Amino acid sequence: MTLALLGGRPAFDKKLDIVRPVLPRLEALAPRFQEALASGQVTNMGPHSRALEAALAAYVGVKHCAVFCNGEAALIAMLQAARLPRGAEVITPAYTFSGTAHGIAQNGLVPVFADIHPETWTLDPADAEGRITSRTAAILAAPLYGNPADNDALADLAARRGVRLFFDSASGCGSRYGGRPLGGFGEAEMFSFHATKVYLTMEGGALCTNDPALFEAATMIRNFGKNGREADCEFVGFNGKMTEVCALVGLELLPGLDAVVEHRNRVAERYQQGLRGIPGLRHQRAQRGGVSSWLYYQFLVDEEAFGLTRDELIMALTAENLAARRFNFPCNHQLSCYRHLGTPPVLPAAEHVASHSVALPLYSDMTMDEVDRVTACVRAVHEERDAVRARLRRPVGVGA
Amino acid sequence: MTLALLGGRPAFDKKLDIVRPVLPRLEALAPRFQEALASGQVTNMGPHSRALEAALAAYVGVKHCAVFCNGEAALIAMLQAARLPRGAEVITPAYTFSGTAHGIAQNGLVPVFADIHPETWTLDPADAEGRITSRTAAILAAPLYGNPADNDALADLAARRGVRLFFDSASGCGSRYGGRPLGGFGEAEMFSFHATKVYLTMEGGALCTNDPALFEAATMIRNFGKNGREADCEFVGFNGKMTEVCALVGLELLPGLDAVVEHRNRVAERYQQGLRGIPGLRHQRAQRGGVSSWLYYQFLVDEEAFGLTRDELIMALTAENLAARRFNFPCNHQLSCYRHLGTPPVLPAAEHVASHSVALPLYSDMTMDEVDRVTACVRAVHEERDAVRARLRRPVGVGA
Numbered sequence: 102m103t104l105a106l107l108g109g110r111p112a113f114d115k116k117l118d119i120v121r122p123v124l125p126r127l128e129a130l131a132p133r134f135q136e137a138l139a140s141g142q143v144t145n146m147g148p149h150s151r152a153l154e155a156a157l158a159a160y161v162g163v164k165h166c167a168v169f170c171n172g173e174a175a176l177i178a179m180l181q182a183a184r185l186p187r188g189a190e191v192i193t194p195a196y197t198f199s200g201t202a203h204g205i206a207q208n209g210l211v212p213v214f215a216d217i218h219p220e221t222w223t224l225d226p227a228d229a230e231g232r233i234t235s236r237t238a239a240i241l242a243a244p245l246y247g248n249p250a251d252n253d254a255l256a257d258l259a260a261r262r263g264v265r266l267f268f269d270s271a272s273g274c275g276s277r278y279g280g281r282p283l284g285g286f287g288e289a290e291m292f293s294f295h296a297t298k299v300y301l302t303m304e305g306g307a308l309c310t311n312d313p314a315l316f317e318a319a320t321m322i323r324n325f326g327k328n329g330r331e332a333d334c335e336f337v338g339f340n341g342k343m344t345e346v347c348a349l350v351g352l353e354l355l356p357g358l359d360a361v362v363e364h365r366n367r368v369a370e371r372y373q374q375g376l377r378g379i380p381g382l383r384h385q386r387a388q389r390g391g392v393s394s395w396l397y398y399q400f401l402v403d404e405e406a407f408g409l410t411r412d413e414l415i416m417a418l419t420a421e422n423l424a425a426r427r428f429n430f431p432c433n434h435q436l437s438c439y440r441h442l443g444t445p446p447v448l449p450a451a452e453h454v455a456s457h458s459v460a461l462p463l464y465s466d467m468t469m470d471e472v473d474r475v476t477a478c479v480r481a482v483h484e485e486r487d488a489v490r491a492r493l494r495r496p497v498g499v500g501a
Numbered sequence: 502m503t504l505a506l507l508g509g510r511p512a513f514d515k516k517l518d519i520v521r522p523v524l525p526r527l528e529a530l531a532p533r534f535q536e537a538l539a540s541g542q543v544t545n546m547g548p549h550s551r552a553l554e555a556a557l558a559a560y561v562g563v564k565h566c567a568v569f570c571n572g573e574a575a576l577i578a579m580l581q582a583a584r585l586p587r588g589a590e591v592i593t594p595a596y597t598f599s600g601t602a603h604g605i606a607q608n609g610l611v612p613v614f615a616d617i618h619p620e621t622w623t624l625d626p627a628d629a630e631g632r633i634t635s636r637t638a639a640i641l642a643a644p645l646y647g648n649p650a651d652n653d654a655l656a657d658l659a660a661r662r663g664v665r666l667f668f669d670s671a672s673g674c675g676s677r678y679g680g681r682p683l684g685g686f687g688e689a690e691m692f693s694f695h696a697t698k699v700y701l702t703m704e705g706g707a708l709c710t711n712d713p714a715l716f717e718a719a720t721m722i723r724n725f726g727k728n729g730r731e732a733d734c735e736f737v738g739f740n741g742k743m744t745e746v747c748a749l750v751g752l753e754l755l756p757g758l759d760a761v762v763e764h765r766n767r768v769a770e771r772y773q774q775g776l777r778g779i780p781g782l783r784h785q786r787a788q789r790g791g792v793s794s795w796l797y798y799q800f801l802v803d804e805e806a807f808g809l810t811r812d813e814l815i816m817a818l819t820a821e822n823l824a825a826r827r828f829n830f831p832c833n834h835q836l837s838c839y840r841h842l843g844t845p846p847v848l849p850a851a852e853h854v855a856s857h858s859v860a861l862p863l864y865s866d867m868t869m870d871e872v873d874r875v876t877a878c879v880r881a882v883h884e885e886r887d888a889v890r891a892r893l894r895r896p897v898g899v900g901a
Binding site for chain 2: 126134142430
């Protein structure tokens with residue numbers, strides 16, 4: 102193939118976006134949604150939201166599940182419900198979606214950024230342990246785009262050091278660790294069901310826990326902190342309620358989730374095979390004992406071996422009408438909004454992954470042909486690396 | 502009529518609830534919603550959310566409008582976007598929905614509760630002025646269930662004392678002041694579009710402002726604080742995005758809003774007429790220069806003149822299958838979650854209204870016959886006050 106960057110026709114006529122959400126058809130929801138519209142019961146924890154909570158609790162295998170308007174609301178409520186002392190430190194991975202850190206800071210807590218494991222890209226338990234001080238109240242770990250963290254090591258660390266353990270599993274619904282679905286680890290765990298996620302409700306999220314007190318507190322916080330004594334509020338809460346129509350989408354998609362995750366694992370395997378042998382690509386390693394739901398397919402680009410930088414590869418793929426993305430760049434410890442915390446720590450693995458990783462699209466309905474065409478593009482970019490480099494790197498100075 | 506409490510048949514066979522949301526039929530939304538489901542563009546500020554923002558900005562007459570997942574998210578973002586100094590005081594009415602105070606506290610600011618005007622039940626500008634100190638950063642005023650605050654006096658106060666002015670107009674979309682729709686007062690104003698509101702999107706909210714910097718900041722905060730430089734965040738933001746299906750509901754209902762408000766004013770007038778002459782009822786006064794959207798119909802009950810307490814009237818009406826409610830009881834300055842602020846101030850008007858007010862249902866599709874049947878119930882309760890009192894007040898002590 103002639104690369105589009107070098108004058109060829111783009112490999113994809115229609116853009117292959119970074120996500121392609123698979124949603125139910127309206128017919129599947131219509132009777133129940135029409136009834137909700139007619140009755141006016143379209144929110145405030147109506148029957149469909151309650152049904153989704155029950156279905157999710159059963160799926161995950163936890164005693165309690167509370168659905169939310171989105172994952173960030175579930176995260177903020179989870180940490181508020183945990184009643185961590187104001188101003189305490191919470192250790193969290195530097196390389197993950199910024200919302201993880203924000204959930205800590207939104208609660209008046211201090212995020213302490215720890216490094217990630219260089220292969221799984223999830224929180225490195227050893228680095229986290231090194232950051233525990235007398236001010237540490239909790240660890241907030243996270244799967245990385247579906248890849249579970251080292252949950253056993255984290256549970257062991259939390260128990261040994263007397264630190265509480267929570268999970269921001271925004272990307273984790275459908276993933277597994279130790280044979281169990283994510284959602285049941287630590288004291289509590291939350292999911293995002295945003296349209297970009299493997300399991301989605303358009304917008305939505307959920308908190309899962311076996312702790313009845315934490316659950317009850319979170320449901321109060323979801324409803325402005327109201328404690329059931331009329332207008333009285335036990336917490337400075339907010340509105341975290343899910344709409345009934347989002348719950349209906351979730352109820353439609355949950356029975357198919359495991360099959361979706363299986364398909365995504367086949368797609369990931371196909372990616373791995375298709376990219377095999379291309380020099381300079383280091384693939385994100387699936388967590389030992391874990392099953393990832395593969396939100397994206399990700400690898401690191403080594404400039405010397407591949408012949409181009411990560412950003413040059415992305416530019417060449419973009420020209421093919423193929424969304425290749427860099428995520429979490431900059432890392433959370435380098436975000437402008439955390440400047441007030443002082444000089445950010447040096448976190449080599451997180452910074453390396455942030456500056457060398459590429460995410461490729463991985464859909465619930467992706468065909469193997471699509472995967473093959475994507476991997477062919479990556480291979481072609483490598484093969485044409487000299488021409489691509491010449492095209493992208495303009496000479497320094499005139500006449501040089 | 503024989504009151505249900507005294508053995509009669511309830512006045513309403515089907516419960517007359519406190520709200521009866523009027524939503525579009527699914528057919529009106531179906532083609533656009535189905536297209537959104539098929540394309541996967543169901544959130545993240547898609548075309549329908551953008552269209553709703555433009556329509557609302559035009560309706561309100563402001564330069565900028567940002568829609569949110571709910572009103573509380575819009576409020577939290579509004580105050581965060583205002584960049585008030587952390588720990589500063591914000592003066593706010595004690596008698597209003599608790600979410601108003603929470604929006605302040607969620608931002609690490611201190612709510613300072615002020616009293617309300619005893620007739621309009623909205624923030625008393627004189628009492629607010631008396632609470633201004635060197636720590637005061639802003640006033641957060643609010644219409645009370647559709648009834649506008651004394652916006653002119655508040656604008657004058659803010660200008661004279663160099664204090665910033667914002668409005669939590671959760672209940673205010675469709676109301677007017679000085680001939681203009683609420684939404685364009687103070688530095689910024691937000692709405693709730695919750696299913697219980699006069700204008701509704703199932704769940705939703707919006708921020709209206711003429712300040713481009715505040716608007717831009719609020720839209721960043723709505724999207725995790727992202728400032729457009731890839732993953733970098735200028736603010737510790739959250740997810741405040743509205744779903745496309747909620748925006749579609751809003752687009753359907755906005756053209757009819759003024760007619761809805763006119764009808765609700767006719768219903769309120771009918772209530773006033775129907776309750777005329779019943780001793781001991783003091784009706785909430787519409788703000789001078791304002792048009793209320795009448796979320797509920799409200800009055801105070803004077804026990805001596807009416808012959809029963811507020812709570813006894815509510816019990817008698819509840820028996821008629823008619824939702825009569827007390828709201829904001831306790832007041833915000835008395836909420837458990839604000840205990841840490843120290844001994845609450847004594848705010849006579851707010852406390853009196855909280856302990857003497859009744860809210861009656863007022864729907865966008867309420868018939869005059871329904872109103873007449875409700876007012877007949879109130880009148881009958883007054884007429885049978887002695888029997889009701891005897892029924893509800895059990896003798897103190899045995900044989901007394």
